[in-house]
Amino acid sequence: MAILKQAEADSTIPDLCREHGMSSASFYKWRAKFGGMDASMMTRMKELEDENKRLKKMYIEAQMQANIIKEAMSEILLNISVSRDGLMGY
Incomplete structure (x- = not known):
């Protein structure tokens, strides 16, 4: 400034x-x-940039959790399917 x-x-x-x-x-x-810009506008812009970084980090973490849950559910469903197929054969 x-x-x-x-x-x-x-x-x-x-x-x-x-x-x-x-x-x-x-x-x-x-x-x-x-x-x-004056000092107050620059301060506000910095606050908004920090908030944006925080929200992006939260979004990435939520996406990672969703991917982990999706992978776990796929594995569970695959195991259920395999175990059903195994029971059908007897």
Whole structure:
């Protein structure tokens, strides 16, 4: 945020990038993403990004559980089918 404010206050972008050890491409990405935001908006965006990460993790865990249950049910049904076939033969 401070770097973007410095750029607005007559500092040249190549000088800013050199001073902060970043590429001009990174600066322009930041400006595209954060330009025009104030601190509260950036804080809110960070909160939403964190919430999104948490929800994605929850979804992945739920999918893994569903896959485990599906595999276990398939194995159980296969075992039931095999045992029925074995009983029919006697």
